[in-house]
Amino acid sequence: MDYIGEHSLISFLGRASVALSFAGAVATVFFYSLYFFRSKNKKTNDHRGIKSAGRLSFAFHSIGVFGTIAILFTALFNHWFEFDYVWRHSSLEMPMKYIASCFWEGQEGSFLLWTTWHVILGWVLVGTAKKWEFGTLMLLAMVQVFLTSMLLGIYIGDLKIGSSPFILIRELPENIGLPWTELRDYLIRLPSLRNGQGLNPLLQNYWMVIHPPTLFLGFASVTIPFLFALTGILEKKYYEWVIPALPWTFFGISILGTGVLMGGAWAYEALSFGGFWAWDPVENSSLVPWLTLVAAGHLMMIVKHKKSAPATALFLTILSFLLVLYSTFLTRSGILGETSVHAFVDLGLNGQLIAFLGFFSIGSIFIYLFHWKKYPKSPSEEAFSSREFWMFIGSMTLLISAAQITFSTSIPVLNKFIGPEGLLPILGNSMAPPADAAKHFNSLQIPLALVITSLLAIGPFLRWKETPSALFKRILPSFIITILISALCVWGLKLYNPLYAALLFVSIFGVFSNADYWIRIVRGRWTSSGMALAHLGFSMVLIGALISNGKKEAISTNATYIHEDFPSNENILLPLNDTVSMYPYYVSWRNERTEGHNRVFDVDFYETKESSTWNDFKRPELKPSFTLNPFIQINDRMGNVREPSTKHFWNRDVYTYISYADLRPLNEKNGDWSDPMEAVLESGEEVFLFNEYLLYCDTLNVQNASINQNSGEIEHLDLELELILKSMNGDETDLTLPYHLDGNEAHTSEVELEEKGLKFRFDGVATAEGKFNITAWEKNNGDPPFVLLQAFIFPYINLLWLGSILMGIGTLLAVWKRVYRAINENRK
Amino acid sequence: MKKTQIVLLLVIAIMIGALLVTLEDASVYATFEIAEKQKPETVTVVAKVDLNNPIKFDPKTTLLTFKAIDKDGESRSVVYNQPKPMDFERSEEITLTGHSTDINFVATEILMKCPSKYTDDEGLDTTGIYSINS
Numbered sequence: 030m031d032y033i034g035e036h037s038l039i040s041f042l043g044r045a046s047v048a049l050s051f052a053g054a055v056a057t058v059f060f061y062s063l064y065f066f067r068s069k070n071k072k073t074n075d076h077r078g079i080k081s082a083g084r085l086s087f088a089f090h091s092i093g094v095f096g097t098i099a100i101l102f103t104a105l106f107n108h109w110f111e112f113d114y115v116w117r118h119s120s121l122e123m124p125m126k127y128i129a130s131c132f133w134e135g136q137e138g139s140f141l142l143w144t145t146w147h148v149i150l151g152w153v154l155v156g157t158a159k160k161w162e163f164g165t166l167m168l169l170a171m172v173q174v175f176l177t178s179m180l181l182g183i184y185i186g187d188l189k190i191g192s193s194p195f196i197l198i199r200e201l202p203e204n205i206g207l208p209w210t211e212l213r214d215y216l217i218r219l220p221s222l223r224n225g226q227g228l229n230p231l232l233q234n235y236w237m238v239i240h241p242p243t244l245f246l247g248f249a250s251v252t253i254p255f256l257f258a259l260t261g262i263l264e265k266k267y268y269e270w271v272i273p274a275l276p277w278t279f280f281g282i283s284i285l286g287t288g289v290l291m292g293g294a295w296a297y298e299a300l301s302f303g304g305f306w307a308w309d310p311v312e313n314s315s316l317v318p319w320l321t322l323v324a325a326g327h328l329m330m331i332v333k334h335k336k337s338a339p340a341t342a343l344f345l346t347i348l349s350f351l352l353v354l355y356s357t358f359l360t361r362s363g364i365l366g367e368t369s370v371h372a373f374v375d376l377g378l379n380g381q382l383i384a385f386l387g388f389f390s391i392g393s394i395f396i397y398l399f400h401w402k403k404y405p406k407s408p409s410e411e412a413f414s415s416r417e418f419w420m421f422i423g424s425m426t427l428l429i430s431a432a433q434i435t436f437s438t439s440i441p442v443l444n445k446f447i448g449p450e451g452l453l454p455i456l457g458n459s460m461a462p463p464a465d466a467a468k469h470f471n472s473l474q475i476p477l478a479l480v481i482t483s484l485l486a487i488g489p490f491l492r493w494k495e496t497p498s499a500l501f502k503r504i505l506p507s508f509i510i511t512i513l514i515s516a517l518c519v520w521g522l523k524l525y526n527p528l529y530a531a532l533l534f535v536s537i538f539g540v541f542s543n544a545d546y547w548i549r550i551v552r553g554r555w556t557s558s559g560m561a562l563a564h565l566g567f568s569m570v571l572i573g574a575l576i577s578n579g580k581k582e583a584i585s586t587n588a589t590y591i592h593e594d595f596p597s598n599e600n601i602l603l604p605l606n607d608t609v610s611m612y613p614y615y616v617s618w619r620n621e622r623t624e625g626h627n628r629v630f631d632v633d634f635y636e637t638k639e640s641s642t643w644n645d646f647k648r649p650e651l652k653p654s655f656t657l658n659p660f661i662q663i664n665d666r667m668g669n670v671r672e673p674s675t676k677h678f679w680n681r682d683v684y685t686y687i688s689y690a691d692l693r694p695l696n697e698k699n700g701d702w703s704d705p706m707e708a709v710l711e712s713g714e715e716v717f718l719f720n721e722y723l724l725y726c727d728t729l730n731v732q733n734a735s736i737n738q739n740s741g742e743i744e745h746l747d748l749e750l751e752l753i754l755k756s757m758n759g760d761e762t763d764l765t766l767p768y769h770l771d772g773n774e775a776h777t778s779e780v781e782l783e784e785k786g787l788k789f790r791f792d793g794v795a796t797a798e799g800k801f802n803i804t805a806w807e808k809n810n811g812d813p814p815f816v817l818l819q820a821f822i823f824p825y826i827n828l829l830w831l832g833s834i835l836m837g838i839g840t841l842l843a844v845w846k847r848v849y850r851a852i853n854e855n856r857k
Numbered sequence: 858m859k860k861t862q863i864v865l866l867l868v869i870a871i872m873i874g875a876l877l878v879t880l881e882d883a884s885v886y887a888t889f890e891i892a893e894k895q896k897p898e899t900v901t902v903v904a905k906v907d908l909n910n911p912i913k914f915d916p917k918t919t920l921l922t923f924k925a926i927d928k929d930g931e932s933r934s935v936v937y938n939q940p941k942p943m944d945f946e947r948s949e950e951i952t953l954t955g956h957s958t959d960i961n962f963v964a965t966e967i968l969m970k971c972p973s974k975y976t977d978d979e980g981l982d983t984t985g986i987y988s989i990n991s
Contacts, residue, residue, distance in 0.1 A: 338861075407859075421864065422864060425864060429868060429875065432872050433872070433879065436876050436879045440883055458885040458891065459885065459886040460883045461886045461954075462883065463882040464884045464899040464901070464954050469879075473878060473879075598918075598919050598938060670943070689916060689940035717910065720911040817916060817940050
């Protein structure tokens with residue numbers, strides 16, 4: 030049957046592209062793997078045939094992937110809402126600039142994004158990997174087989190393989206066989222298909238346009254060193270693999286690190302948990318591969334410089350990729366459910382995700398262990414004063430840090446195994462994540478950060494093999510400066526927690542020693558600046574995170590004493606148009622308005638004139654300082670979201686959000702009546718009202734009814750609903766609410782109980798049979814409208830952002846250094 | 858024994874230590890009854906807001922009091938010294954972190970699960986099919 034206006038051809042083309050990319054990936058694996066079978070049998074150097082066939086298959090795979098993207102974008106761009114993906118993730122009202130966010134809001138789109146980066150990086154490998162091409166592309170194509178299969182959307186028996194972004198709404202399992210799917214013109218007839226559900230407003234933020242592609246490029250670049258490591262094992266090139274793998278590793282460190290921090294920037298700007306990092310499982314699971322990749326990169330440098338045992342470097346490189354897969358599994362399988370604030374959609378692909386994770390974990394660990402005996406051992410022992418020894422210690426510390434974060438994040442997975450309903454029920458009750466996540470992670474991660482940061486401060490001055498004793502003379506200047514500066518900081522910031530003070534000390538040392546190294550030893554030569562800049566940036570990120578979090582100050586304190594169980598509250602009550610003291614500012618809530626999805630609150634901040642003192646009984650003279658506009662996003666899909674507004678100064682941020690507000694329009698809040706309360710009742714039921722009353726629904730009386738003899742429709746109807754209002758003291762008041770239907774027009778009137786200060790309205794019969802809709806209001810007690818505000822000062826948070834930029838640039842320079850050398854060697 | 862081997866052993870020892878500390882820090886999913894037995898230990902209770910009892914929020918003290926029903930059907934009054942979360946009444950399920958006292962459950966954190974948040978699956982509304990007179 031031809032459906033009117035439906036783009037069935039496009040849907041077919043889309044699925045054909047996915048099928049092409051899948052088939053292309055399978056063919057690539059086939060042709061490139063021929064090399065391994067042929068090279069074992071006979072010594073032939075001519076692999077040109079299989080190379081061309083492999084490249085051609087990869088080209089078909091790429092055409093499929095890019096075709097898929099193009100078709101999905103076309104459908105999104107043209108608002109073809111017969112596509113389930115388009116209907117679910119976009120709408121007519123959504124600004125076009127966020128179309129990219131719609132693309133990767135769903136799981137299918139984000140898998141596609143990841144696949145695409147693999148394709149692009151794969152072509153770079155084709156161009157640069159030379160003799161490594163066979164192994165790396167074969168393995169990459171295996172990853173692609175799994176990734177593209179997630180988009181197939183086919184059923185083999187009852188087994189669902191993948192979820193296609195091109196499935197039409199009428200083809201969804203829940204709709205198959207419904208009468209409307211048989212209508213040729215269903216697109217015209219179904220009003221709900223004229224517009225989609227729209228993009229989650231929370232993601233309509235510019236960070237969400239750039240954060241996902243950056244993060245997935247980071248994930249994709251963790252794959253490449255893994256490909257080299259495994260190819261190195263398979264081809265017995267236990268040392269050589271690090272040369273091509275190193276620039277990719279630093280590229281991954283740079284991009285993945287930036288991507289993770291961008292996620293933090295989004296959280297800081299769009300979410301109101303009060304900070305950029307919450308140790309949320311989703312954040313953790315993308316941080317962990319970064320930590321192991323950094324460790325792997327350092328171990329690779331040891332292998333490269335010292336020809337030492339490659340076993341640990343191989344292990345960590347493989348582990349980093351497996352952790353990316355594990356992170357994908359955690360965030361997409363819905364297993365984190367109750368423990369994370371992030372929203373997940375379970376697409377029913379868990380079996381496939383486990384197969385993906387299982388295939389590569391078991392496969393690569395088997396290959397790694399199978400060749401265990403053949404890995405070269407270190408020719409000599411590392412000296413205590415050598416750079417490699419301390420680099421090794423640092424990498425191991427990073428591994429411990431990654432392992433600890435993984436343990437804590439995996440608690441829901443652990444429950445599946447040993448929880449009360451798990452495979453091996455050891456625990457009586459399911460484990461829950463630590464109650465105070467920040468305290469838990471800080472207590473374990475700060476000691477590890479201390480070790481890592483002191484090593485990256487001293488490390489650059491150490492020499493390979495052995496360091497002459499002149500080392501101490503060389504780091505002495507920066508050490509002395511550090512003691513002075515950090516003493517000043519600890520005193521100035523009153524940062525007396527010993528663990529925090531120690532971390533501040535080593536981080537400042539990291540900044541100064543690396544700056545010193547950059548100026549005196551590298552002398553600012555760009556190609557060699559990578560290490561110093563990256564280390565400096567990392568130390569600065571730590572300083573920024575430490576000061577801004579450790580000295581985060583809630584200025585919106587509420588002094589009301591409630592109970593010894595409760596600490597003083599961090600919410601300040603702002604009545605409309607009143608000016609309230611919130612040291613060091615005075616604040617005033619002046620107005621609110623509606624902008625798109627958002628209810629925006631204008632909060633003015635005032636400073637006191639310098640001449641007036643705070644302690645005067647007279648009100649000090651005020652001068653306007655700045656205005657902040659925190660808002661509440663009215664979000665039907667995820668519930669309303671409180672979004673912060675922040676004033677950035679060079680040395681601090683003033684961060685605010687509305688923690689509670691009555692969402693009625695201002696004029697209504699100012700009016701005589703309270704927030705309406707809606708109740709749905711049937712005869713004999715009762716409901717609580719305004720904490721004081723019970724409203725009992727007695728009977729419904731039909732007074733007059735006349736039916737049109739011709740059409741059978743109701744022409745005229747008078748209803749009276751009888752209710753009894755019961756007070757806490759036992760009083761009962763009878764109440765009769767009228768409802769009057771005239772043709773299609775309903776007339777209701779509000780009934781006021783003056784002595785109680787209440788009024789009621791009968792809104793008709795609810796869709797559920799026999800239930801009545803009632804709205805009730807309470808008289809306002811004369812208090813002006815108010816909001817509750819939370820305000821924090823984050824001191825020196827800009828150091829964090831500056832540090833992340835430096836770290837990103839530093840690691841990219843480390844990539845450039847190696848690419849530059851490779852180009853120069855080629856010329857020779 | 859080589860230095861690197863000693864380091865690797867140490868790494869494994871520290872990892873086991875970190876695992877034990879993590880298990881020590883982990884709280885448990887409990888019911889109100891377990892929470893009372895283990896008071897004043899902090900636990901996590903998955904419960905539902907009882908909409909048949911008053912939900913009181915006093916903005917001046919930012920004190921929220923309500924009744925919650927856990928998975929065993931036990932009902933307890935809960936106090937929460939933070940502003941009332943958005944759409945609190947609409948929540949399908951709430952995750953309470955806190956401890957029991959003699960009279961009530963003191964929540965320090967409330968995570969809400971909204972009906973549409975995780976499944977996102979309202980499906981297509983086909984109640985309004987237009988009848989076209991032909």
